[in-house]
Amino acid sequence: MAEPIPIETLHPTIRMLSDEQIQAIHHTSLDILSRTGIVMKNEAGRELLLDIGAWESEGRIKVPPYLVTDAIASAPPRLPMFNRLGELTMPLEAGKVFFGPGSDCPFTIDVNTGQRREATAEDGRCFAHLCDGLGQIDFIMSMGTPSDVPTMDHYLHSFIAMIRGSVKPNVYTANNRQDMEDIHRIACAVAGSETELREKPFLLHYAEPISPLLFNDESVDKLLFCAEKGLPVAYIPSPNAGGGGPITLAGALALGNAEGLIGLVLTQLVRPGTPVLYGMNTAALDMKSAIVSYGSPEWPMGMAACADLARYYGLPVWGTAGATDSKLVDAQAGIEATVTIMTAFLTRCNLVHDAGSSA
Amino acid sequence: MQTKSQIVTTQAVIASEAKQSPSRKEEIASSQKTLLAMTRAEQLPQILEQIASNLYKGENEAVADLVQQALDQEMAPADILNGGLIAGMDEVGKDFKAGELFVPEVLIAARAMHAGMNVLRPLLAESDVPSAGKYVIGTVQGDLHDIGKNLVKMMLEGAGFETIDLGTDVRPDDFVAAVQEHHPQLLGMSALLTTTMPGMKATIEALEEAGLRDVVKIMIGGAPVTAAFAEQIGADAYAPDAATAVDVARSLVA
Numbered sequence: 229m230a231e232p233i234p235i236e237t238l239h240p241t242i243r244m245l246s247d248e249q250i251q252a253i254h255h256t257s258l259d260i261l262s263r264t265g266i267v268m269k270n271e272a273g274r275e276l277l278l279d280i281g282a283w284e285s286e287g288r289i290k291v292p293p294y295l296v297t298d299a300i301a302s303a304p305p306r307l308p309m310f311n312r313l314g315e316l317t318m319p320l321e322a323g324k325v326f327f328g329p330g331s332d333c334p335f336t337i338d339v340n341t342g343q344r345r346e347a348t349a350e351d352g353r354c355f356a357h358l359c360d361g362l363g364q365i366d367f368i369m370s371m372g373t374p375s376d377v378p379t380m381d382h383y384l385h386s387f388i389a390m391i392r393g394s395v396k397p398n399v400y401t402a403n404n405r406q407d408m409e410d411i412h413r414i415a416c417a418v419a420g421s422e423t424e425l426r427e428k429p430f431l432l433h434y435a436e437p438i439s440p441l442l443f444n445d446e447s448v449d450k451l452l453f454c455a456e457k458g459l460p461v462a463y464i465p466s467p468n469a470g471g472g473g474p475i476t477l478a479g480a481l482a483l484g485n486a487e488g489l490i491g492l493v494l495t496q497l498v499r500p501g502t503p504v505l506y507g508m509n510t511a512a513l514d515m516k517s518a519i520v521s522y523g524s525p526e527w528p529m530g531m532a533a534c535a536d537l538a539r540y541y542g543l544p545v546w547g548t549a550g551a552t553d554s555k556l557v558d559a560q561a562g563i564e565a566t567v568t569i570m571t572a573f574l575t576r577c578n579l580v581h582d583a584g585s586s587a
Numbered sequence: 588m589q590t591k592s593q594i595v596t597t598q599a600v601i602a603s604e605a606k607q608s609p610s611r612k613e614e615i616a617s618s619q620k621t622l623l624a625m626t627r628a629e630q631l632p633q634i635l636e637q638i639a640s641n642l643y644k645g646e647n648e649a650v651a652d653l654v655q656q657a658l659d660q661e662m663a664p665a666d667i668l669n670g671g672l673i674a675g676m677d678e679v680g681k682d683f684k685a686g687e688l689f690v691p692e693v694l695i696a697a698r699a700m701h702a703g704m705n706v707l708r709p710l711l712a713e714s715d716v717p718s719a720g721k722y723v724i725g726t727v728q729g730d731l732h733d734i735g736k737n738l739v740k741m742m743l744e745g746a747g748f749e750t751i752d753l754g755t756d757v758r759p760d761d762f763v764a765a766v767q768e769h770h771p772q773l774l775g776m777s778a779l780l781t782t783t784m785p786g787m788k789a790t791i792e793a794l795e796e797a798g799l800r801d802v803v804k805i806m807i808g809g810a811p812v813t814a815a816f817a818e819q820i821g822a823d824a825y826a827p828d829a830a831t832a833v834d835v836a837r838s839l840v841a
Contacts (some may be wrong), residue, residue, distance in 0.1 A: 269731075332781070334781065334811050373781055379781065379782065379784065379785050380782065380785065382781065382782075383782075403782045438731050438732065442731060444731050446729070470690075470691075471734055472734070513690075515689035515690040515691055516686055516689050516690075517686075518690055518735075518738070518828070518829075
């Protein structure tokens with residue numbers, strides 16, 4: 229974390245939503261879950277919901293509001309993350325902001341030649357090592373998808389590269405439960421034992437449902453694995469406005485919130501108290517190029533609104549900043565990174581990823 | 588939250604649309620009058636041009652009416668399809684690729700295309716008009732993302748291809764079965780995830796095993812997919828976007 233400024237009187241923050249607007253989005257999300265319902269492709273996830281009071285109609289699972297309220301109450305408001313030396317370096321809790329890179333970019337800009345090329349496993353280690361030495365960077369993500377390892381093993385190699393390159397806490401991605409088991413085995417070996425890993429977790433899993441309201445088998449399976457092991461997890465929907473989500477920001481927020489709350493419900497049903505990082509990636513789909521725009525104004529606005537929702541729920545929150553639509557390190561990249569980093573800081577997003585990513 | 592200036596802008600837009608829309612109707616009505624005044628031989632290319640230009644603007648009702656008028660004047664359904672509807676969608680595709688039209692405009696144009704096709708389809712089936720080609724399309728196994736795939740499908744239909752959409756999470760065997768059943772000239776696969784891209788290779792291998800690799804041209808696409816990957820797995824072509832997919836599909840069946 230950046231060194232705190234030693235001024236006790238000035239702690240500026242920004243809010244996007246009024247209390248009434250937060251309530252309106254919350255209630256819309258509850259309506260989406262109980263009236264429209266979700267499509268759940270994971271059998272265990274389906275049974276968990278149906279056993280506790282959700283019901284099925286027209287091929288969709290309808291989730292009543294009280295399940296969501298219970299889950300919010302049972303999820304921990306703080307998520308302490310440790311480095312591999314056992315030090316509490318990243319307490320994800322109200323008012324604390326931590327920054328780090330993103331993950332899973334197929335390409336990178338070669339640091340020696342300046343040319344765009346496919347990323348390698350060695351790049352992953354070098355990125356982690358660089359981040360390890362940067363004082364403003366608090367956690368590691370893999371940045372590049374290694375192209376020089378067997379495709380189905382690339383998440384595993386990304387995790388290994390992060391471990392080899394840095395002692396800072398990391399956020400990792402995985403393909404399926406098999407990957408999760410392999411990564412968990414490695415993490416237990418690194419920590420010393422499964423108990424030591426539980427007590428001082430240095431890793432947080434990132435998974436996503438598919439907006440709108442589609443919960444694919446693998447992502448739910450990975451989420452449930454983390455809950456079974458009691459390990460930190462972020463289940464982050466990406467309801468990009470006009471693509472997977474409604475064109476209005478309020479609509480996209482209500483949808484993303486509904487999807488994120490299902491992740492919360494599932495983890496708390498498996499193990500009450502499972503540490504969950506709340507959040508969503510709410511961007512606009514650029515109608516000209518059909519890409520999800522990281523530099524669009526909707527991104528920081530959606531992030532700020534999401535931070536307001538997290539504060540209302542009393543949950544630690546995920547953020548996105550320092551990323552750009554530009555393919556070069558140019559003025560556009562500078563402006564987009566600045567706006568998003570400022571927003572993340574002023575809204576007090578706790579774990580802020582994607583510094584250095586280019587859409 | 589709407590600021591005052593946004594509200595003013597919105598009102599201005601609504602006002603200008605209100606002004607515009609009667610004049611649009613007049614425009615259509617007057618051009619229809621001009622049509623009636625002309626001899627039949629003169630009318631034909633004009634009405635096709637009108638179908639194309641209304642389709643471009645997304646005027647679905649006008650397109651349906653004009654197609655019906657063309658039929659009433661005993662134009663061949665195939666001429667209406669090629670000279671009117673497909674010609675219009677070609678313009679849309681061209682301008683979309685050039686960055687002059689955006690996704691919503693393409694969707695509105697495609698809706699107008701469908702409105703015209705609904706009038707034309709029963710007659711096309713009767714008259715046995717050959718389509719531009721038969722195209723089996725799907726998102727590969729393990730992948731449930733379909734926005735890009737649907738966009739490609741829509742553009743292909745706009746270009747007169749007959750599409751068979753297998754949906755998402757399509758197993759290699761199901762692609763093989765679809766090729767056996769429908770005898771398409773083209774097979775298109777989509778993937779959004781680096782971990783589902785191997786499903787494209789597995790599908791090509793399944794087609795080889797079934798002895799069907801040479802009867803169909805294979806195209807692939809999706810955010811992480813590259814031309815180099817297409818070459819590596821033995822696909823015939825790669826397209827970076829929906830408009831290019833149409834060009835590539837046409838070149839493969841030419």
